[in-house]
Amino acid sequence: xxxxxxxxxSASSLPxxxxxxxxxxxxxxxxxxxxxxxxxxxxxxIGASLGVENENHRQYVITAYILGFGxxxxxxxxxxxxxxxxxxxxxxxxxxxxxVAAAVAPTFAILLACRVVQGIGAAATRVIAVSIxxxxxxxxxxxxxxxxIFMVFMAIPVVAxxxxxxxxxxxxxxxxxxxxxVGA
Numbered sequence: 001x002x003x004x005x006x007x008x009x010s011a012s013s014l015p016x017x018x019x020x021x022x023x024x025x026x027x028x029x030x031x032x033x034x035x036x037x038x039x040x041x042x043x044x045x046i047g048a049s050l051g052v053e054n055e056n057h058r059q060y061v062i063t064a065y066i067l068g069f070g071x072x073x074x075x076x077x078x079x080x081x082x083x084x085x086x087x088x089x090x091x092x093x094x095x096x097x098x099x100v101a102a103a104v105a106p107t108f109a110i111l112l113a114c115r116v117v118q119g120i121g122a123a124a125t126r127v128i129a130v131s132i133x134x135x136x137x138x139x140x141x142x143x144x145x146x147x148x149i150f151m152v153f154m155a156i157p158v159v160a161x162x163x164x165x166x167x168x169x170x171x172x173x174x175x176x177x178x179x180x181x182v183g184a
Contacts (some may be wrong), residue, residue, distance in 0.1 A: 014136065022145055025133055026152035028125040031096065031184055033153060035065055037160035038180065042173035044085075049173065050108040057108075064112040065145020067153055068119025069126070072113035076124040077131070085128050085135070097184045118180075 039046075040060055047058040072092070080088040095117060102114035112168050129149070137145050167175050 001033045019135070021079045022148050023144075023152075025129040026149045027130040029149060029153045030156045030182075031125050032069065032142035034160050034163075034183060035096075035180055036062055037157045038164040038167075038176055039065075040161045041165040041168050044177050045168065045173045046111070047108075050105070050111060052108050060108075060112055061115055064115035065119040065122075068116035068121075069123050070119075071116075072120035072123025073127050075120070077127045080124075080128050080131055085132055089128045092128070093184055095121030096125070097121075097181045100177050100181035103174040135153055143173060 016024070040143035043058040043061060044055075046061060047055065052058055076088050076092060099114050099118035099121065101116065102111055104135070105114055130146075133142060133145050133149065136142075163179070164176055169180060
């Protein structure tokens with residue numbers, strides 16, 4: 001069967017409208033950027049609150065997340081290929097949301113552990129969103145959909161620090177984690 005026909009048929013058989021599909025995949029991928037960039041305005045307050053004396057060590061909050069994110073992709077990719085997309089995606093989102101526990105972390109080490117686990121959960125959203133697009137579209141249609149998704153994904157690093165700063169104006173750094181959980 002012609003690849004173009006397959007791509008058109010799969011796109012027209014989406015259980016939701018195409019724009020909703022794109023918005024959902026973009027939101028899933030945006031969780032990763034949000035989790036990194038929303039933290040930036042809070043690093044100083046996190047360090048002060050948890051007794052981190054070395055200013056450079058505050059950046060471990062980002063590094064820990066990226067470590068978990070990179071590792072999680074190696075896990076969730078093969079798992080979603082073998083067992084389907086839905087269950088691993090739900091598991092990843094559950095892990096991501098459960099990391100609201102970072103908001104009550106009593107020590108910096110526990111916060112870093114929470115961030116590693118949050119990164120692992122976020123890896124599911126990134127890997128599986130791309131896989132779903134690849135499962136649904138081919139060729140030019142896939143490129144168009146991925147371009148639209150990446151437009152949203154690339155806008156988040158611009159907006160997220162502002163969201164983090166807005167939260168910091170009215171609340172403590174703990175609320176950034178609550179905001180991420182609600183966003184997920």
